[in-house]
Amino acid sequence: MTLLQVEDLHVTYRGGEGDVPAVRGVDLTVAEGEVVGLAGESGCGKSTLASTVLRLQPAGARVTGKVLLDDEDVLTMRWGRLRAVRWAAASVVFQGALHSLNPLQRVGDQIAEPMLLHEPGTTRGTAARRAADLLERVGLPASRVRAYPHQLSGGQRQRVMIAMALACSPRLVVADEPTTALDVMVQAQVLDLLTGLVADLGLGLLLISHDLSVLGSTCDRVAVMYAGRIVETGPGRDLFTDARHPYAKALAAAFPTIGDPGGRLSPAGLPGDPPDPAALPTGCSFHPRCTVAVAACERRDPLLRPAGPGRSAACLLVGEDGSPLTGTDGDVPEELR
Amino acid sequence: MTATTAGAGPAGATPEGSPLLALEDVHVVLGGHGAPSARAVDGVHLQVRRGEIVALAGESGCGKTTLARTVLGLQRPTSGRVLVDGVELGTSRAELRAWRRRVQLVPQDPTGSLNPRRTVYEAVAEGLRIHRIPAETGRREDDLVAEALERAGLRPAERFVARYPAELSGGQRQRVLIAGALAVGPELLVADEPVSSLDASVRGTILALLLRLRDELGLSVLVVTHDLGLAWNIADRLAVMYLGRVVEAGPTEEVLADPQHPYTQALLSVVPETGRLEPVVLRGEPPDATAIPAGCRFHPRCPALAAGPAAGVGDGLAARCRSEALPLLPPSAGHTAACLLRDAEAQAPGNPASVPDDG
Ligand SMILES: Nc1ncnc2c1ncn2[C@@H]1O[C@H](COP(=O)(O)OP(=O)(O)O)[C@@H](O)[C@H]1O
Ligand SMILES: Nc1ncnc2c1ncn2[C@@H]1O[C@H](COP(=O)(O)OP(=O)(O)O)[C@@H](O)[C@H]1O
Ligand code: SF4
Ligand SMILES: [Mg+2]
Numbered sequence: 184m185t186l187l188q189v190e191d192l193h194v195t196y197r198g199g200e201g202d203v204p205a206v207r208g209v210d211l212t213v214a215e216g217e218v219v220g221l222a223g224e225s226g227c228g229k230s231t232l233a234s235t236v237l238r239l240q241p242a243g244a245r246v247t248g249k250v251l252l253d254d255e256d257v258l259t260m261r262w263g264r265l266r267a268v269r270w271a272a273a274s275v276v277f278q279g280a281l282h283s284l285n286p287l288q289r290v291g292d293q294i295a296e297p298m299l300l301h302e303p304g305t306t307r308g309t310a311a312r313r314a315a316d317l318l319e320r321v322g323l324p325a326s327r328v329r330a331y332p333h334q335l336s337g338g339q340r341q342r343v344m345i346a347m348a349l350a351c352s353p354r355l356v357v358a359d360e361p362t363t364a365l366d367v368m369v370q371a372q373v374l375d376l377l378t379g380l381v382a383d384l385g386l387g388l389l390l391i392s393h394d395l396s397v398l399g400s401t402c403d404r405v406a407v408m409y410a411g412r413i414v415e416t417g418p419g420r421d422l423f424t425d426a427r428h429p430y431a432k433a434l435a436a437a438f439p440t441i442g443d444p445g446g447r448l449s450p451a452g453l454p455g456d457p458p459d460p461a462a463l464p465t466g467c468s469f470h471p472r473c474t475v476a477v478a479a480c481e482r483r484d485p486l487l488r489p490a491g492p493g494r495s496a497a498c499l500l501v502g503e504d505g506s507p508l509t510g511t512d513g514d515v516p517e518e519l520r
Numbered sequence: 521m522t523a524t525t526a527g528a529g530p531a532g533a534t535p536e537g538s539p540l541l542a543l544e545d546v547h548v549v550l551g552g553h554g555a556p557s558a559r560a561v562d563g564v565h566l567q568v569r570r571g572e573i574v575a576l577a578g579e580s581g582c583g584k585t586t587l588a589r590t591v592l593g594l595q596r597p598t599s600g601r602v603l604v605d606g607v608e609l610g611t612s613r614a615e616l617r618a619w620r621r622r623v624q625l626v627p628q629d630p631t632g633s634l635n636p637r638r639t640v641y642e643a644v645a646e647g648l649r650i651h652r653i654p655a656e657t658g659r660r661e662d663d664l665v666a667e668a669l670e671r672a673g674l675r676p677a678e679r680f681v682a683r684y685p686a687e688l689s690g691g692q693r694q695r696v697l698i699a700g701a702l703a704v705g706p707e708l709l710v711a712d713e714p715v716s717s718l719d720a721s722v723r724g725t726i727l728a729l730l731l732r733l734r735d736e737l738g739l740s741v742l743v744v745t746h747d748l749g750l751a752w753n754i755a756d757r758l759a760v761m762y763l764g765r766v767v768e769a770g771p772t773e774e775v776l777a778d779p780q781h782p783y784t785q786a787l788l789s790v791v792p793e794t795g796r797l798e799p800v801v802l803r804g805e806p807p808d809a810t811a812i813p814a815g816c817r818f819h820p821r822c823p824a825l826a827a828g829p830a831a832g833v834g835d836g837l838a839a840r841c842r843s844e845a846l847p848l849l850p851p852s853a854g855h856t857a858a859c860l861l862r863d864a865e866a867q868a869p870g871n872p873a874s875v876p877d878d879g
C-alpha cells in the first residue's frame with residue numbers, strides 16, 4: 184500500500200536576488216515495507232523535499248503539487264489535521280538533528296515529548312515506559328533514558344533520534360542523511376537498525392543521502408536528484424552498479440568498488456559544481472558538467488522517461504530500453520532533437 | 521621536480537629508500553589530571569617513504585587524529601620517536617618550526633578550518649609569512665600564492681584570490697587549504713579525513729589532486745581515514761589501526777584483497793558497495809582508549825573468537841586471545857597482521873603461511 188505519494192512537487196524559495204527553484208517537478212512514492220533512497224549532491228533539493236512531507240518547509244517558500252500521505256494532501260490539509268498527522272502518520276529525522284538534541288534534557292524525556300504532545304491522554308508514566316521500550320528497540324539499554332546527550336556517542340545520539348521518530352508509531356519515516364557524520368561501522372549499525380525496523384514494523388522509509396553506495400546496498404528503489412529534479416530512478420542495486428544517466432553514473436563511480444582495478448589509483452570525481460538554482464543552464468541542467476553531452480543537450484530539457492524495465496532516466500542519450508544512444512546528434516531521437 | 525626544500529638533511533645523507541617519516545614505538549597518553557588517561561596511541565611503528573601515499577584506517581576513537589597531530593609536531597609523544605629523514609623531532613621552537621614546514625596538515629573540515637573573514641589570498645599567504653619564504657627565496661608573495669593555488673587546481677588563481685570562504689564550494693575550500701599547505705613547500709602532507717565532509721562527487725576530484733601532487737611533486741602523504749575505499753583509490757600502503765595500535769599493514773592491494781585480521785575483515789565487509797562480502801557488523805561502541813582490554817585488544821568484539829572452533833579458535837587459543845599480550849607489528853614493507861589465530865593458522869602443518877613472515 185502506498186504511504187507517500189508526491190506529485191509534481193515544486194518548491195521555490197524567495198531569495199534576495201530573485202526566486203530559488205529548489206524542487207522543480209518531482210514525483211515519488213513510498214509504499215509500506217519499502218525503503219526508497221533519494222541521492223544527489225548538496226543543494227540539489229533533497230532536504231527541501233523532505234521538509235514538505237510534513238509541510239515543515241520555511242515560511243515564504245512557495246509550494247505547488249501534491250504530497251499525499253495515505254491519500255490526504257498534506258499541503259492543503261487543515262492545521263488541526265496536520266498536527267495529528269505529524270509524528271503519528273509520518274516523522275522526519277532531520278539532517279544533522281543528532282546535534283540538535285536538547286543538551287539539558289534527559290534523552291528519555293525528549294523521546295517521550297512527542298507522545299505527550301500528540302497523543303492526548305498519555306500519562307507521563309506510560310510515555311516514560313514507552314520511551315524506555317523504544318530505546319531498547321533501537322539497540323540501546325533502557326537505562327539510557329536517564330542519559331544526557333553529551334554522555335552518548337554520535338551513533339547513540341542518532342539512535343535516540345530514530346527512537347524519537349518512532350515515538351508516535353508512524354508508518355512512514357523520512358531520514359535525511361542519517362549516517363553522513365558517522366563512520367563506517369556505526370553507519371552499518373544504523374543502516375541495519377533502519378532496515379530492521381522496516382522489516383519488523385512494515386514502515387515505509389525514505390532514506391536520503393549524498394552517498395549512492397549507501398543507498399544502493401540498502402534501498403529497494405533509488406531516485407537520483409540533480410538541480411531540483413529526479414534524473415534517474417530504478418532498483419537500488421542497479422542504480423549503483425549500472426546507472427544510465429551520466430550524472431548518476433558519476434555519483435555511483437565516486438565510491439570505488441574495492442578490488443576493482445578500474446578504481447585503483449584512479450579516483451573518479453565529477454569536476455565542476457552543481458548549478459545555482461537561481462541561474463540554471465539552458466537545456467539539460469547537467470550539460471555543462473556532462474562528458475557525453477551533444478549539441479542538443481544545450482537546447483532540450485529532457486524529462487524523465489522509461490529507460491528499461493523498472494527504470495527511468497532524464498537524458499537525451501538514454502534509449503527507451505535503457506541502452507545508451509551514442510553521443511552524436513544524429514542518434515538523438517527525432518522528437519527530442 | 522621534487523618539493524625538497526631547505527631544512528632537509530645534507531645531500532646524500534639519506535640512503536635510497538629510507539623512510540621520509542618513521543614512527544618508532546610511539547605512545548601518546550592523553551588526559552589524566554584526575555580524568556582517566558587515554559592511551560590514544562599505544563605503540564605504533566609506521567613508515568612513509570618518499571613519494572609514497574600511506575593510508576591509516578580505523579574507526580573514530582582509534583587514535584588517528586592523535587597520531588596525525590603527533591606527526592605534525594602538535595602533540596608530544598609520551599614515548600617513542602618520530603623522525604623525518606632520520607632526524608628526530610626536536611623540542612626547540614626553531615626545530616618545531618622547521619619541522620612544520622616540512623610536514624603540513626590538510627584538515628578534516630575545510631569549512632571550520634578557514635577564517636570566514638579572510639580572503640583566499642590571506643589564507644594561503646599565512647604559511648608563507650610564518651616561514652618567511654618570500655624573503656628567503658627572493659620571490660614575490662603574490663606569485664607564490666598564485667602558484668600554490670594553481671597547483672591545488674584553482675585556476676586561474678586571479679579568479680580566487682579575492683574571494684571569501686562563503687563564496688566557495690566545499691571542494692574549493694579544501695583546495696584552498698591544500699594550497700596553503702603546498703605554499704611552504706612541504707615534503708609530507710598529513711591529511712586527516714580529507715574528504716569525509718565533502719560531497720561524494722567532490723571526493724574523487726580531491727583524491728585525484730593528492731595523487732597528482734605525489735606524481736608531480738614527489739610529495740609523500742599520510743592520509744588518515746575511516747574509509748577503505750579511499751585507500752583503494754590512492755594509497756600505496758595501508759595500515760589498519762584499532763585502539764591505538766596498527767593491527768594489520770601492507771601493500772593496499774594485498775591487505776584489501778586478502779585481509780588477515782578479523783578487524784580488517786569486518787571493516788572491509790561493511791563498506792557499502794555491491795554486497796561482495798557478507799557484512800560483519802561489529803556490535804557495541806567504538807572502543808575506549810581509557811580501558812584497553814587485556815590480551816588481544818580486539819578480543820571483546822572479535823567475530824572469530826565469538827564463533828569459536830567454527831572459526832578455528834579452539835579453547836586454548838581463545839584463552840590466549842583473552843590474556844596474551846600481542847607484540848607490536850614491526851615496520852615492514854610486507855603484509856603483516858597482529859592476530860593469534862592467523863599466527864596459529866600460519867604455523868599449522870600443511871597450511872601454507874598466509875601472512876609472509878618478514879618482520
Ligand atoms: N530556507 C531557504 N531559503 C532559501 N534557499 C534555500 C533554503 N533552504 C535551502 N535553500 C536552497 O535550496 C536549494 C536546495 O537546498 P536543500 O534542499 O537543502 O538541498 P540538499 O538537501 O539536497 O543539500 C539550495 O540551493 C539551497 O541553497
Ligand atoms: N584531549 C584528550 N584528552 C583525553 N582523551 C582524548 C583526548 N583526545 C582524544 N582522546 C581520546 O583518545 C582516543 C583517540 O582519539 P582520536 O585520536 O581523536 O581518534 P580518531 O581520530 O581515530 O577518532 C579516543 O579514545 C579519545 O577519546
Ligand atoms: S588474536 Fe584472537 S581475539 Fe584477537 S583478532 Fe585474532 S582471533 Fe580475534
Ligand atoms: Mg540536505
Ligand SMILES: [Mg+2]
Nearest residue numbers: 580581584585
Ligand atoms: Mg579523528
